[in-house]
Amino acid sequence: MVYRGSEGMWAWVAHRCAGVAVLLFVFVHVADTALIGWGPKYYNLFVKLYSGPAFRLFEIFLAAALLFHALNGVRIMIIDFWEGGTDIQKPLFYGVMALFLVVFIPGAYIMLSPIVRSMLGG
């Protein structure tokens, strides 16, 4: 670590990482959607991959990235457009994190439980 920043810096780092992760997924998604041009055979084969347990983990990661990027995006807009935004950027960051956990933990549970059940043979 070259610099010990505080909430603002970590929010920015996480925002960048989440943004790049989502962008990479968009590339993959454009590619898989384009497969329909070669007929249902290849498209279905690729989409079937998405339903596997490994991909479900990837999807949970994707959901986390999207959720954080969206919530922190709102924080940045508040900072940009409202004069008082810069004064409350730290509370806003903790608000983002709290909202993130409130939405993500149940979401991840819902996404993960069918996979766990099927792996346990249920």
Add this chain to the structure above:
Amino acid sequence: MLVKLKILRFDPDNDKAPHFQNYEADVEPTDRVLDALNAVRWYQDGSLAYRSSCAHGICGSDAMRINRTNRLACKTLIRQVAPNITLEPIRGFPVKRDLIVDLTGFFEQYRNVMPYLVNEDPMPTVERFQSPEDRAKYDDTTKCILCASCTTSCPIFWANTDYIGPAAIVSAHRFIFDSRDQAGGERLDILNSREGAWRCRTIFNCTDACPRDIKVTKAIQDVKRAIMSQKL
């Protein structure tokens, strides 16, 4: 108390790359980091190089990374950072030697924003009056001492040293929002350029680093909004 100092040293004549060197200094908890540096330089190793002029937080010459955060060595107490103190030069500008960096680029950025009063009206015979409300608009940004702590704490600046940087925007803010000044629009045009205020990603390292407690990010946001609305 005994403190351990880990100082990033670089001698351009003899070193290929910067390296850490360890020292110990016996100082009081109420001493400043600058006193520990002086204890090393005066009694242990005269080759250690760092800047310090007023030593009272006014001249802004001893900005450095203290335990990975930009601080003034003359304003940081030993008890705030003891017992292990890591000292490195501020990031982004070329290191001349040890803790001294070449600030030529920093002052170029500063000069680019016309950091002086522009008023083409005939010189009045009395002072140019200003209401307390108008004065308050730029009160915060008058406090800048040009220590470069903010600019060199900015990750955007590390990646792109052409970015005009927080310090220059703060200096511009001081005159843009001064009711007696007439070049606000010109300064906003300068800051609306590719390497201007829009490079700021509201990371807030600058605000945390400022030894004068200037709300640097707030000033930058004021400038961005002024560019958008074209209203001062």
